[in-house]
Amino acid sequence: MKVLTILGTRPEIIRLSRIIPLLDDSLTHVLAHTGQNFDERLSAVFFDELGVREPDAFMGVRANSAAAQIGQILEQTEALLLEHRPDRLLILGDTNSGMSAIVARRLGIPVYHMEAGNRCYDDRVPEEVNRRVIDHCSSVLMPYTERSRNNLLREGIEGDRIYVTGNPIKQVIDANEAGISASPALASLAVREREYFLVTLHRAENVDVESRLRSFVDALRRLHATYGYPVICSLHPRTRSQVEAFGVDVKGDGLRFLQPFGFFDFIRLERDAFCILSDSGTVQEEACLFGVPNVTLRDVTERPETLECGSNFLSGAAAEEITNAVVFVTRHNAGWTPPREYLADHVAETVCRIVAGYRIPDAAELNWRRRHAPSG
Template identity: 40%
Template sequence: MSSTLCFVLGTRPEIIKLSPVIRACQRRNVSFSIIHTGQHYSDELDSVFFDQLELPIPEYNLAVGSGDHGEQTGKMIVEIESVLEEERPEVVLVQGDTNSVLAGTIAATKMDGIDVGHVEAGLRSFDRDMPEEVNRRLADHAADYLFPPTETSQDQLLEEGLPEEWITVTGNTIVDAVMQNVEIAHERSDVRSRLGVEDRFALLTAHRAENVDDRERFVSLLDGVATAAEEYDLPVVYPIHPRAKKQIEEFEIDVPESIQLVEPQEFLDFLVLEDDATIVFTDSGGVQEESCILQTPCVTLRDNTERPETVEVGANKIVGVEAAGIADGTREMLSMESDWENPFGDGTAGERILDTLGYE
């Protein structure tokens, strides 16, 4: 056996959210290996984060890249299984709801003597048209250890008949990551001066297939955000995902002048933008969490969310992509005090996960 734990990850959010668990392993001298599936094949979106977060470079990079869901997931399963045959870890840890999560879970559960821990278990959007919803449900029902971030997500697992003894509420590891890095980010980052954003501004992220692969929906989203932000004289900074950039070009979309397209940002730079923004517009689950932790009002450009806690505490409004809804949600969020309670824990989720696995 080469390592006790094996982390399977493949996207920016997974790298960030598993970083506190990796650091906890380093502090406790728990041996581990990292399999990077290469699901995000843009250097700006993933590999730079290992350096910036001072994490060890993955021992394995599968470089799977893009492809249809079945093709991509199938390639990952084959490659991950090969690595696990060599490593033979006690536990494989996956995080979230990506194809990397599904592939890592399937590969590990098909092998004798390897348990699976699902970090951020129990989240549900109840929209089975979203591939992420299918991935997270399958991972939860196959895993041996379930680490929901909140009581709400724990209740969902119990409602689906999963045994209570499999479940440990840990808080969300993103709280650990934000708390560990936000001060460092403000000390090191010059992102605002570099982008020419000196005063109040809005931050936009939009990358989900249901938004950017539909021209009419994508245009409505962009126009609605621009109109809502202009009402408050807010320029909009949009670090654009490669998928969204490609669709803007293919659809020949005229992006409103008030929206500034910029390259994807490194984690510390993006953290500064989230922290300093007057308001955040997003279709990302992770950004909903991060803005909630940072006390930045959020408007979610989707018809549902698997992070209902952000809505319940008053940090987030779900509005869809129609202009009227975006405008109403923006007015509501900017009229409120940003004094909600963080529902995602106290920043010790990484330590709790290792405690549960018995690695003290």
């Protein structure tokens, strides 16, 4: 059996890092990188630190617009699938890399989708459109949580194609504990545990709107003035470009806008922060595991389980609301229990068994199942 895995962003590399070696050991496995984020800080360092081998293929996606990027991904995916003729395509998440599912579906190649079923129910979020398209092009769907499974069922996807695997991030963190603990990030930045804010900001709906971007920076200045703690901001290239384009002043007042961190350094900074502010889905999960208060700089989230357990707070973009959210989550940080799916072990092994062992029913068998399904 041959499996082709396509990835293209840091979250995908991280979450697939324990799965890729297992697929290499047990199947004929081809690993492809779209190239959309492949540079030293955004991808290469993560392959190195997480011990993931180099991809077999680079798709060379280098587009400036979302439409052009998706177009290149579709075109390059078709070439890869026709060259390698895999029995399965494995993808993860909701980025443009996952839109490769469209081509696989057209070619009759089964698509296995990790992180299926996440929904924020706001189509202004580009990833929300991707999620729906990818899920409905997929043959086998592997959501992390029962909530996500129920989202898929409500959209008419058959339950026998859905397998809840649990979230892979804990297994990745546990496997890399030594490197994380040895990180010199705090010493290098001259900060102390629980005495700094950690910030990430990259989503188009935030950084491409000047008023929102300025409001976020205003909120960070207010937080430094209130608490006296430095604000460490891991600056995504997209955000840096927009800061420069809009002429936003990010200097002084305790603000430290820095190049993106490697995996070990960033996880160490997350684990020891006083509070995290981010628009990242990944960070919502990690902060929940670490017991660190997190303010999500968005109006919606596709991970509502983090709100329910108490680890996360949606602030929106208004500076005053952001500062109020920080006050609330840091004062009422009595501890919480992460969702059980976030504490799952052996997720990588579970995914590999599903990819290798689940037989896709043919059309005749599916029709028979539908005719004989219990009524009601």
